[in-house]
Amino acid sequence: MASSSVCGLGMILSFALALASVAPPAEARAFFVFGDSLVDNGNNNYLATSARADSPPYGIDYPTHRPTGRFSNGLNIPDIISENIGSEPTLPYLSPQLKGNKLLVGANFASAGVGILNDTGIQFVNIIRIWRQLEYFQQYQQRVSALIGANRTKQLVNQALVLITLGGNDFVNNYFLVPYSARSRQFALPDYVRYLISEYHKVLLRLYELGGRRVIVTGSGPLGCVPAELAMRSRNGECAPELQRAASLFDPQLEQMINALNSKIGTHVFIAANTKEMHTDFISNPQAFGFSTAKIACCGQGPYNGLGLCTVLSNLCPNRELYAFWDPFHPSEKANRLIVQQIMTGSTKYMNPMNLSTIMEMDSRA
Template sequence: MTSLVALASWLVLVLSLAMAISTTRVEAARAFFVFGDSLVDNGNNNYLATTARADSPPYGIDTPSRRPTGRFSNGKNIPDFISDALGSEPTLPYLSPELQGNRLLVGANFASAGIGILNDTGIQFINIIRMYRQLQYFQEYQSRLADLVGNDEAQRIVSEALVLITVGGNDFVNNYFLVPFSARSRQFKTVRTRSAEGVGDRHRTIGLRPAELAMRSPNGQCTAELQRAAGLYNPQLVQMISGLNSELGDNVFIAANTQQRTNDFISNPGAYGFTTSKVACCGQGPYNGLGLCTAASNLCPNRDVYAFWDPFHPTERANGIIADMILNGSPAYMTPMNLSTLLALDTVTRT
């Protein structure tokens, strides 16, 4: 039986991460499939005519080649650290011409910066791979895999794979809150008003990143409206996951409160070796929070002491801390178990 791990995302966007892992075999490294937005895009947008790109310096400055890879990071992103833990190569972007032959066995990354749950999210980026299209590409991938290894083996590889999905944050920051009185904000105004009362500030994600501080906060404090949005979204996500587990009669979904890890960074950055969680390493304007990172941007000399790489995205080191929480986090963060525990149980089941 395949298990799914769903994780409420940290930091830049209010997202959900989902992982599917097998509980039946252990002979080979698992294939890894990644769906979602810029937090996990590792280069698909390089092949698209879009403004949502990370293919120019200084993106990738801390990679071995010191060249941009299409990741919205100075180095690795969360899927890279998960691949490391699996003992696998990093997944290639699905649109990469290098994704051929045996490289298909590693899996594929279908993510595209700028996408959301809603098809009208990210329209300002023009040409991006919306979620429905990512899933179509996944079907196409399975046909290509079957041509390589046969239908039965392809089905086994896919059913035993690890799947990571992150989506949802852009629906807030690049749609609902993009401009005042947007079509989506007018559509959901009644729901928002009725739901706002009683929502505390436990989830503080969207309003804390440098981009939102620069654009919405004159005094460097969290923006209450964005906090409320996160506070409405995440508890319902966890509730939905719990409901699905109940229906299936098993812990098919595992929830992670990565929001809390974000709050940890914000409230006590020094505990994680960061000197700041408000100012981006690379950017311009207040908090280095305007625009994306370019060759003309301010650039910090030591990326390891910054929680944010650019106005929207974590540094490589912050990504590593989040991935470690996914793998090894305590019950305060992972419910009902972390990924390493699930993998260990999987090994026991197989033997």
């Protein structure tokens, strides 16, 4: 009799432990990431594409000191957000390790090279275009439903934090990629921006339909000030005016579209992160943030280290802390930390209508 009680107790404990192994921790929230190379943490490693960061010196300052597929010397923006919200970093959706309990942490669907438009980044061939990323998000939810049931999956997704970063490539790797590009012949720049915003509206609406309820949407960044554009378009180190004009048209319209979308939904689902303003702070006064330069990339070649790819043959700075840009297009880990600091606690100059700390506090009381 005693042995059967012990056996029964053992079965109950085993069942409880099994349930616990697929139960999301109460204090952590899932995190989903969509977008381009600024937030890709390794999906492109699994694709036959030239848009990859899986060889040295990428990852030189990552905890393992090895390349991971992040376009950074170390951690990228999603990693640092995960740190701030007390969650482990999300795995790339294509990673074979993303299974079981790891699924409940969330997933990163981002893919270097993509844009709002399907023809952006065609030179990279195999990349996960944004509508495919959203299909993967649906597929993810089916996988989690098999694990914890449909109701708990819906709750996990609704309560999750979402980050989406798109738009830069639609200018850099599409409209301005070559003189007289197909899109620049089709649209004057202001019309192209309006077209991008209308297409982005569809993407964000779909993300809402798929359950996204706390979505941080980043702006374009300072497109004309990255080392790659300085190398190609600048004579005296000034930011490339046409790309800066593109960013100055795109970002306010993105914010307007987000406000209109929130009004239509009736609540603040989408949060506009003015990453151009965040970057501009340390681009205009790098020394104030401990950088020696915001013009020269740490890793690259040619003027401003802005040409070609970052490889073992590139010039490599000895101290990444002194550089705002890691490679010709991407911020260093230190710059990423400054950006996330504004996402967390920045004023409405940077985060509209509220920053992530405010969101976290509101949601903890809900």
